[in-house]
Amino acid sequence: MSIGHALLGLLEGGPRHGYDLKRAYDERFGHDRPLHYGQVYSTLSRLLKNGLVTEAGVEAGDGPERKRYAITDAGVTDVERWLATPEKPEPYLQNTLYAKVVLALLSGRSATEVLDTQRAAHLTTMRELTRRKTDGDLADQLICDFALFHLEADLRWLELTAARVDQLAVEVTR
């Protein structure tokens, strides 16, 4: 899961403080793995260095927790590219895919597009595995089948999510 992209996506809704971002992230994506403050601030300073966010006002006092961060145009472009690029098809992508869908919905982009792009990438990999399996011996078949069943599970999730995109849009933007 790319925390940088998730934070950028959350910043598209408006400037926020670091602790605010952490809260928003944990609420949406961090159910079983909340972010550490250290992670948030090191990620933000990297984004700052790369020009993807800027400081949008500092409150009295000192320390990083006083700063508000805003996404830049370059940051928006970066989120866009991230959403449009399928994840490398491998098992256990649920966190990243879920975050992409939610962030697409939050920013008014097409979540269906995200899901379709990912489906195509998954199927391409499944075709390669199927070809390898067809040409291979029993060991190849069993190894490829293992990967195929896992990728199929991802695809079933993509389907189910695609069927519920409208419902999810209502919930995440409430």
Added chain:
Amino acid sequence: MTLLRAEGLAKSFGKTHALDDAGITIRAGEVVAVMGPSGSGKSTLLHCLAGILPPDSGTVHYRDRELTSMNDSARSELRRTEFGFVFQFGQLVPELTCLENVALPLRLSGMKRKDAERAARDWLGRLEVDGVADQRPGETSGGQGQRVAVARALVTGPKVIFADEPTGALDSLNGERVMHLLTTAARETGAAVVLVTHEPRVAAYSDREVVVRDGRSRDVEFAR
């Protein structure tokens, strides 16, 4: 080369809009998976493409002929000579042996029994079910029955095979075997396959996929 092209297909059953501006393009020899959730309109699309069901609006072209404006007999002639069909089940004539079932399309085209049965036996062999030639479909396993059905679809040398959930009633292993044999045989003979399935592992035998959702199809490759 484009073999089949459907544009702007709409089809309603009463208040149900099964298809709503669906389109798809099939090129010679390619295997295209038509995917999508149950009830999304996949079978209706396949039936319209194959000239089994007339759409309410839109066009289907096979090569340079428009299926949608042909008369019934021209259309069934086209289906008999150019198309082959495999469904989930129930397509074999229960009273005939498997060999007679496979020979049937050739007999209907006027071929002599001996020649038809020789060709049929050859196809049963290619699908690795020559052992059930003299059995009736009811006496075979599900996997064997589907292979016989594939043999029957291929025996006339069709240019397009329409397969609607051909593995839907089979377990994984038998389903994969049928898909392997079907796609291998189609590739050897140069037949295109329109493969309707909601199973990703079955779709993985295709060259590309078209997704149907709410009666609309997204042919990514040919998106306008």
